[in-house]
Amino acid sequence: MSEPVLPELRTMWWESGNRARAEIGAFTLIAGLPGLVGQALRVSWRADRVRTSVIAVSALLSGAMATFGLLATQQVLIELFAAGPTPDRLRAAFPALTALAVATAIRSLLTVATGYAQNSLTPRVNHAVEQRLFAVTTAVPLEAFDEDAFADDMERATRNSDAVILLVQASFDLLASAIGIVAVGVAVVVIHPLLLLALIVATAPRLWASLHAGRVRYLTYVASSVRHRRLRLLHDLMAERDSAPELRAYRLRRFLLEQHDQVMGAETKIQIDLSRRISTTMTIGSFVGGLATAAVYVLLGLLLLDGQIPLSAAATCVVALQAAQRTLTSSIYQIDRVYAEGQHFRDYVVFLDRAEEHLPDDASAPAPGPLSVLRVDAVSLRYPGREQPALDAVDLTIEAGQTVAFVGENGSGKSTLAALIAGLRRPSSGAVRWNGEPWPGHNPRIAVVTQSFYKWPFTAAANIHLGQVERDPEQERLEEAARRAAAHDMIAALPFGYRTLLDRTFADGQDLSGGQWQRITAARGFYSSADLLIMDEPSSALDPRAEDALFQAIRDRQGVTTTILITHRLANVRHADRIYVLHEGRLVETGTHDDLVRAGGRYADLFTLQAAGYRSAGGAG
Numbered sequence: 344m345s346e347p348v349l350p351e352l353r354t355m356w357w358e359s360g361n362r363a364r365a366e367i368g369a370f371t372l373i374a375g376l377p378g379l380v381g382q383a384l385r386v387s388w389r390a391d392r393v394r395t396s397v398i399a400v401s402a403l404l405s406g407a408m409a410t411f412g413l414l415a416t417q418q419v420l421i422e423l424f425a426a427g428p429t430p431d432r433l434r435a436a437f438p439a440l441t442a443l444a445v446a447t448a449i450r451s452l453l454t455v456a457t458g459y460a461q462n463s464l465t466p467r468v469n470h471a472v473e474q475r476l477f478a479v480t481t482a483v484p485l486e487a488f489d490e491d492a493f494a495d496d497m498e499r500a501t502r503n504s505d506a507v508i509l510l511v512q513a514s515f516d517l518l519a520s521a522i523g524i525v526a527v528g529v530a531v532v533v534i535h536p537l538l539l540l541a542l543i544v545a546t547a548p549r550l551w552a553s554l555h556a557g558r559v560r561y562l563t564y565v566a567s568s569v570r571h572r573r574l575r576l577l578h579d580l581m582a583e584r585d586s587a588p589e590l591r592a593y594r595l596r597r598f599l600l601e602q603h604d605q606v607m608g609a610e611t612k613i614q615i616d617l618s619r620r621i622s623t624t625m626t627i628g629s630f631v632g633g634l635a636t637a638a639v640y641v642l643l644g645l646l647l648l649d650g651q652i653p654l655s656a657a658a659t660c661v662v663a664l665q666a667a668q669r670t671l672t673s674s675i676y677q678i679d680r681v682y683a684e685g686q687h688f689r690d691y692v693v694f695l696d697r698a699e700e701h702l703p704d705d706a707s708a709p710a711p712g713p714l715s716v717l718r719v720d721a722v723s724l725r726y727p728g729r730e731q732p733a734l735d736a737v738d739l740t741i742e743a744g745q746t747v748a749f750v751g752e753n754g755s756g757k758s759t760l761a762a763l764i765a766g767l768r769r770p771s772s773g774a775v776r777w778n779g780e781p782w783p784g785h786n787p788r789i790a791v792v793t794q795s796f797y798k799w800p801f802t803a804a805a806n807i808h809l810g811q812v813e814r815d816p817e818q819e820r821l822e823e824a825a826r827r828a829a830a831h832d833m834i835a836a837l838p839f840g841y842r843t844l845l846d847r848t849f850a851d852g853q854d855l856s857g858g859q860w861q862r863i864t865a866a867r868g869f870y871s872s873a874d875l876l877i878m879d880e881p882s883s884a885l886d887p888r889a890e891d892a893l894f895q896a897i898r899d900r901q902g903v904t905t906t907i908l909i910t911h912r913l914a915n916v917r918h919a920d921r922i923y924v925l926h927e928g929r930l931v932e933t934g935t936h937d938d939l940v941r942a943g944g945r946y947a948d949l950f951t952l953q954a955a956g957y958r959s960a961g962g963a964g
């Protein structure tokens with residue numbers, strides 16, 4: 344093995360928020376919060392005004408109750424520390440005690456109301472966010488996926504769709520904590536203005552230390568993230584079904600175990616170093632925080648001795664200080680969360696904005712009529728990052744009812760031309776005209792059986808029905824399409840026939856061979872009643888009998904419906920009304936099979952080469 348380590352990994356979607364949090368200091372962190380909380384509240388407001396209002400009002404009322412509770416506590420203490428017999432003092436403290444109990448009960452009720460409102464708000468926000476996101480991801484044209492930056496943004500936005508609700512939740516929690524802190528501040532000012540200063544002095548070092556510790560925690564995460572992913576990659580390689588056969592066939596076991604040992608060793612060492620740093624930060628934070636609190640207690644003592652504040656005020660201040668520190672601890676956690684989730688939320692918003700630029704404007708276009716003629720006018724396409732155009736000024740005309748073939752060597756541009764005709768991609772220049780009119784986006788009258796088909800995790804029947812999902816499935820038509828693609832007998836032999844799930848993730852799910860899958864996708868093409876059917880390499884994995892049946896079915900369409908056939912098996916295009924030969928993106932030859940063989944050009948060369956292969960094999964046999 345010449346490569347000592349696995350290749351570099353790119354930054355992943357889930358790291359952006361934590362990375363951003365790790366890179367900034369406490370000041371930038373705090374300064375960024377109002378904007379993020381504002382955005383979260385707007386999202387929440389749009390999703391559900393009533394519940395958003397309930398949560399916001401509850402947070403405010405809860406803060407008011409906290410202030411009220413502290414003032415009542417002071418009143419209770421004043422009455423209890425007053426001179427006189429204990430029963431009298433208790434009687435005097437009773438109204439304040441009742442007020443304290445009521446304030447506490449109201450706060451508890453508000454917490455319950457907030458919980459209910461948040462529980463119902465969460466699915467509503469998620470629903471709104473996901474609907475908007477997937478409405479966009481399913482509408483952007485294919486070329487958007489070729490732009491690296493766009494594809495990255497899309498991945499981040501899709502995976503981070505729950506960032507919105509996490510940001511909303513964290514923002515509400517932060518809001519409640521912030522109001523709680525303000526409430527304590529107000530109560531303390533009412534008791535004695537100087538105590539506010541004491542409160543700030545006691546809590547500020549802890550606040551700073553906790554924020555700093557948060558940053559170290561995020562740094563820890565970021566520093567180990569690449570190794571974690573590398574480990575996950577190795578876990579998958581060593582324990583997954585897909586890689587298991589080659590792992591054994593190529594005897595990769597030792598290599599992978601060594602890689603795992605190396606990465607795991609580095610990870611352990613760095614984790615230990617980093618946890619040491621975190622512990623140090625936390626210890627310093629607690630130490631300085633403790634000193635500051637002690638200093639405040641000393642100050643309180645001095646004020647008491649000097650007669651500046653009564654004993655009840657000092658005692659209330661101690662209670663307030665503890666309440667403030669409790670609220671602060673939860674605030675720090677919320678601040679970090681709001682910031683990190685806020686970055687993910689920004690990814691989501693940025694993606695939606697960028698995606699808007701890509702969306703096709705086909706809402707206002709009239710539906711295309713039945714095909715009479717399709718014209719490809721000087722169409723060119725250059726993929727991003729490629730010097731050579733994949734298609735270069737291609738012109739051709741297809742009449743309704745024709746069967747035409749695109750042939751050419753690998754990479755000559757056949758699939759790209761098919762994608763342009765279907766409207767799955769837009770040309771860099773030129774136009775595809777359906778009955779003389781260009782059609783923006785995918786043309787609903789064209790069905791495509793793609794070369795790199797997707798194995799949809801549905802039943803066999805549903806997989807065929809995908810060819811025309813807008814109509815209810817008709818078993819007879821499904822079977823008829825399957826027969827034409829030589830798929831019927833194979834499906835009938837599956838454990839549940841047409842109702843067999845074609846994905847092993849599901850209970851009783853089955854997997855098919857490559858050729859069997861290809862028969863299903865061909866059946867899907869036949870099932871559609873599109874005016875134009877494009878079949879891109881529909882027989883590459885088929886056995887000779889299935890291939891013969893498939894091409895017979897394609898020949899049966901000739902003169903009735905229109906077909907574009909892309910194949911390297913040139914014997915199968917002999918019957919085509921017209922053959923277009925592509926070479927390095929240019930249309931180099933056009934004609935019937937006989938015309939092209941007679942012309943003795945590129946097609947004739949390829950055909951003779953293939954035919955010679957069969958002849959010599961026949962001769963050898």
Ligand SMILES: Nc1ncnc2c1ncn2[C@@H]1O[C@H](COP(=O)(O)OP(=O)(O)OP(=O)(O)O)[C@@H](O)[C@H]1O
Pocket residue numbers: 489726727729733751752753754755756757758759760794
């Ligand atoms: N998404 C893409 N991004 C960048 N280049 C691409 C992309 N898809 C295809 N290409 C390039 O465009 C050229 C034409 O590719 P295309 O798939 O159209 O060829 P093809 O004639 O269908 O080939 P094959 O016979 O192998 O299926 C090739 O050079 C290919 O590398």
